Amino acid sequence: MNLLIIGAPGAGKGTMSELILKNYHLVHVSTGDMLREAVRNSTPVGLKAQEYMNRGELVPEEIIHDIIADRFSHSDIDAGFLFDGYPRTRNQAEDLDSILKDMGKKIDCVINLNIDDEELIKRITGRRLCPACGEIYNVYSNPPKEEGKCDKCGAELIQRKDDNLDSLKVRLSEYHKNTQPVIEYYEAMDLVRHVEASGGIEEVYGRINSILEGLC
Ligand code: AMP
Numbered sequence: 001m002n003l004l005i006i007g008a009p010g011a012g013k014g015t016m017s018e019l020i021l022k023n024y025h026l027v028h029v030s031t032g033d034m035l036r037e038a039v040r041n042s043t044p045v046g047l048k049a050q051e052y053m054n055r056g057e058l059v060p061e062e063i064i065h066d067i068i069a070d071r072f073s074h075s076d077i078d079a080g081f082l083f084d085g086y087p088r089t090r091n092q093a094e095d096l097d098s099i100l101k102d103m104g105k106k107i108d109c110v111i112n113l114n115i116d117d118e119e120l121i122k123r124i125t126g127r128r129l130c131p132a133c134g135e136i137y138n139v140y141s142n143p144p145k146e147e148g149k150c151d152k153c154g155a156e157l158i159q160r161k162d163d164n165l166d167s168l169k170v171r172l173s174e175y176h177k178n179t180q181p182v183i184e185y186y187e188a189m190d191l192v193r194h195v196e197a198s199g200g201i202e203e204v205y206g207r208i209n210s211i212l213e214g215l216c
Pocket of ligand 1: 056
């Protein structure tokens with residue numbers, strides 16, 4: 001099964017991906033996570049991407065093309081993939097199509113998480129992450145048992161640099177301008193399943209899971 005999960009910043013792509021991966025044997029490819037790791041390690045890609053990410057802007061297409069092409073050179077992806085946060089522009093969607101065509105693969109389903117912009121603001125400004133194990137929390141809707149500490153491993157929780165109102169505004173406008181056309185692109189191929197992404201984590205995952213069960 002080859003899946004894409006698409007949604008505005010804060011729609012729950014990361015949280016839903018984690019749950020999907022617990023139940024389905026897929027390789028998770030998050031361009032956001034790959035870029036953040038590159039920034040942490042100060043690689044040439046990280047140094048170039050950092051300023052765009054901090055401002056909330058999309059990273060230039062050639063950087064994304066290179067990290068995706070590199071990711072496809074690893075054979076683990078043959079088991080099936082879940083792309084999270086990619087493609088984010090029509091150009092990236094066309095690029096992905098041509099890579100998949102060359103490899104004799106196809107996308108089975110595009111999950112589009114729908115949510116109002118107002119709810120996103122609450123989710124994004126309340127989001128906290130565990131830098132050690134990757135667990136995601138929200139101070140309003142899904143707080144850790146002890147403030148500021150990860151329930152799973154006890155590490156000090158952090159806030160993403162771009163999880164602030166200024167960069168969120170830019171990220172939302174990038175999303176509406178660039179990523180909505182991606183949804184239309186896949187709608188024309190009849191691959192999109194729209195999922196209402198407001199509500200509790202289990203409730204939203206239940207909606208996704210019933211779509212995935214229908215695919216298996
Ligand atoms: P995310 O974790 O998916 O919200 O991504 C965080 C940031 O990484 C975005 O705001 C962009 O700056 C950058 N980014 C992630 N994926 C892409 C992509 N497919 N195309 C361009 N920029 C990306």
